[in-house]
Amino acid sequence: MPFHLCCSITETENIAQDQFSIVFDSVKLADFVKAGQFLHIACGDALTLRRPISICDTDKSLVKVVFTVKGAGTRWLSLRKPGDMLDILGPLGNGFDMKGENLLLIGGGAGVPPLLLAARQAAALPQFESVTALLGFSDIGKAILLGDFAAACTSVEIATDDGSLGRHGFVTDLLKYRLNTKRFDQILACGPYNMLRIVSEIADEYDIPCQVSMEERMGCGIGACLTCSCKTKSAGKEKYSRVCADGPVFSSREVVWNEA
Amino acid sequence: MKPDLTVNFAGVCFKNPVTVASGTFGFGKEYSSFYDLSELGGICVKGLTEKGRDGNPPPRIAETPMGILNSVGFQNPGVDLFMETELPFLKRFDTRIIANISGNTVEEYRRMAEKLSDAVDILEVNISCPNIKSGGIAFGTSPESAAAVTHAVKQVSKIPVMVKLTPNVTDIASIAKACEDAGADALSLINTILGMKINIETGRPVLRNNTGGLSGPAVFPIAVRMVWQVCSAVKIPVMGMGGITTGEDAIEMFFAGASLISVGTANFGDPKAPLKIKKGIDDYLIRKNKPSLDCIRGRLETY
Ligand SMILES: Cc1cc2nc3c(=O)[nH]c(=O)nc-3n(C[C@H](O)[C@H](O)[C@H](O)COP(=O)(O)OP(=O)(O)OC[C@H]3O[C@@H](n4cnc5c(N)ncnc54)[C@H](O)[C@@H]3O)c2cc1C
Ligand SMILES: Cc1cc2nc3c(=O)[nH]c(=O)nc-3n(C[C@H](O)[C@H](O)[C@H](O)COP(=O)(O)O)c2cc1C
Numbered sequence A: 001m002p003f004h005l006c007c008s009i010t011e012t013e014n015i016a017q018d019q020f021s022i023v024f025d026s027v028k029l030a031d032f033v034k035a036g037q038f039l040h041i042a043c044g045d046a047l048t049l050r051r052p053i054s055i056c057d058t059d060k061s062l063v064k065v066v067f068t069v070k071g072a073g074t075r076w077l078s079l080r081k082p083g084d085m086l087d088i089l090g091p092l093g094n095g096f097d098m099k100g101e102n103l104l105l106i107g108g109g110a111g112v113p114p115l116l117l118a119a120r121q122a123a124a125l126p127q128f129e130s131v132t133a134l135l136g137f138s139d140i141g142k143a144i145l146l147g148d149f150a151a152a153c154t155s156v157e158i159a160t161d162d163g164s165l166g167r168h169g170f171v172t173d174l175l176k177y178r179l180n181t182k183r184f185d186q187i188l189a190c191g192p193y194n195m196l197r198i199v200s201e202i203a204d205e206y207d208i209p210c211q212v213s214m215e216e217r218m219g220c221g222i223g224a225c226l227t228c229s230c231k232t233k234s235a236g237k238e239k240y241s242r243v244c245a246d247g248p249v250f251s252s253r254e255v256v257w258n259e260a
Numbered sequence B: 001m002k003p004d005l006t007v008n009f010a011g012v013c014f015k016n017p018v019t020v021a022s023g024t025f026g027f028g029k030e031y032s033s034f035y036d037l038s039e040l041g042g043i044c045v046k047g048l049t050e051k052g053r054d055g056n057p058p059p060r061i062a063e064t065p066m067g068i069l070n071s072v073g074f075q076n077p078g079v080d081l082f083m084e085t086e087l088p089f090l091k092r093f094d095t096r097i098i099a100n101i102s103g104n105t106v107e108e109y110r111r112m113a114e115k116l117s118d119a120v121d122i123l124e125v126n127i128s129c130p131n132i133k134s135g136g137i138a139f140g141t142s143p144e145s146a147a148a149v150t151h152a153v154k155q156v157s158k159i160p161v162m163v164k165l166t167p168n169v170t171d172i173a174s175i176a177k178a179c180e181d182a183g184a185d186a187l188s189l190i191n192t193i194l195g196m197k198i199n200i201e202t203g204r205p206v207l208r209n210n211t212g213g214l215s216g217p218a219v220f221p222i223a224v225r226m227v228w229q230v231c232s233a234v235k236i237p238v239m240g241m242g243g244i245t246t247g248e249d250a251i252e253m254f255f256a257g258a259s260l261i262s263v264g265t266a267n268f269g270d271p272k273a274p275l276k277i278k279k280g281i282d283d284y285l286i287r288k289n290k291p292s293l294d295c296i297r298g299r300l301e302t303y
């Protein structure tokens, strides 16, 4: 059940080019949140809609979000200062289902932050043997949270589109290489649509269960307005599911992917 | 002294004038985790069609200056499933239930009205949808087809019939009058205004449907103007909506002549918007020392 909260910001940081982190205090959220869930954040009086942002990390009563400035909403968020209040609905959505012993996380760009909480929550579960993270960025200037992932995971590998950090190429190239060398029980993926579609194809090829966190434009954020739809199929029947309430995490096999 | 917020609307007693608008509130479940739905005067449920519909492909929503565009396209489970699986939950609350119905033919409207007329308090007949038989032009854009739907629903309905008008017309008062003459017990307005948003990076519309319906604060002055025009043209009561976000907005609607108001897009910004609006209405009446809404409804002194 979601809360409607007014939370006080304790820390803000410009962590990379156009990327910011905000830490705020909320025992309620910090206690209840599951990796992959998101918050619907009001971004000032001039905007009619809230903006969906994933939870990146929690620490006791503190909650962290990390976001890229894209337009008016995220720009407003980037201008917040410690002591300012945030109007938040959350936690929202289903979150990742943590299963298996060897977990592979794959994230691209703005999709990287929620995987950090996934790595930390996975590492805290008794059955987990290893957590591997494959992270993709456009260039070294956009690479974020590397230290946090290194601390939370068994191994971390990076790919950049221009080769300025880690492997030169797409993070999906790293995925194939990794799957050839080790057996994983579960893939959790978050990132741009095309990346998720390719991850889903590769997961199918290697027959590994894969969960993808989908993005769609949202209204209410809680399941009432049916604006955030993603086409899914179950038992051969296709329908529109709600990214905010039925997702944002779906089994990659459930999603009806658009052609490239 | 506590002001009296009750409203007798087409013979149905509402405990307060604040309802929530069709399509923005689902079937109530989601918002019930934020407050007791019995606090609301009424709930207009998500638009129903005879058979369930999948709706339009995404993206279905875009933000515009002080407003939003939507192109959900009547995604709903259909009347039968609504009555079986959604209505029992809504019935648990002490609030009026208004079923919003849409059809492609007059017969579809009639059949839906027959099914629902024992089950809810009011029928809201949405005539903004395409009339398949006359080439897909919306029923609500001509007085004749608006009257035809109203008449058909009235013939079978045992409960009050409220016709929901589209603002995408040149003369809304003539459509309102046609509905009244065809027997409508009440009117609601406005539905969304057709709009468009273009992504200049890609040169393509933001909405997959190309166009969508505009709602939110941006449409409020248009809604007030149309409610005023309609209330000046008909005697039946009107539910006013379109961009209402504060108690002050609601009061403007009452001055324009509305008996009830409905809150749509404002729910997305603040799930408790309807309760704040209700309190705003109460505060205004206290401040102005008015015992009830009758003291302001339609009491507009125009130039
Ligand atoms: C479940 C979920 C979790 C997300 N988590 C994060 C995160 O942790 N960090 C991060 O940087 N970004 C995240 N995003 C993307 C983020 O919501 C958008 O970048 C943001 O809404 C853009 O708003 P804006 O006003 O800056 O941009 P504008 O382009 O001006 O926004 C206009 C409208 O489009 C919507 N919109 C634009 N892009 C997206 C998008 N990719 N997804 C959904 N709606 C969009 C906005 O919400 C707004 O309603 C997430 C999206 C979803 C759906
Ligand atoms: C996402 C969304 C879905 C809607 N669906 C319906 C619908 O199914 N039937 C209907 O009559 N009106 C529908 N409407 C219109 C609203 O009920 C209302 O008339 C309009 O949005 C204006 O009010 P507002 O500005 O307060 O939202 C919808 C509006 C929105 C934003």
Ligand code: FES
Pocket: A217, A218, A219, A220, A221, A222, A223, A224, A225, A226, A227, A228, A242, A243, A244, A245
């Ligand atoms: S955003 Fe309203 S249903 Fe998902």
